[in-house]
Amino acid sequence: MQQLTLQFEGYADSRPVIDVGTTKKCSKVFTSVLARVKALVPSVILFAQALACVSFCFALMFLAAILQG
Secondary structure (H helix, E strand, C coil), rough: CCCCCCCCCCCCCHHHCCCHHHHHHHHHHHHHHHHHHHHHHHHHHHHHHHHHHHHHHHHHHHHHHHHCC
């Protein structure tokens, strides 16, 4: 087996420059989107529960129709 060696000469000097102003703008947009999603979660859960109830009741009616003949 051979042992591989990696050289990282100049790696620390080649870091990208980060613009802090853009980071703050993006975080504000992200928090506003996150707040909207959190506001919609209860409605989505209620819709899923209603859909499950209707589907269950439809399945029971279908089963009753099959058993009745």
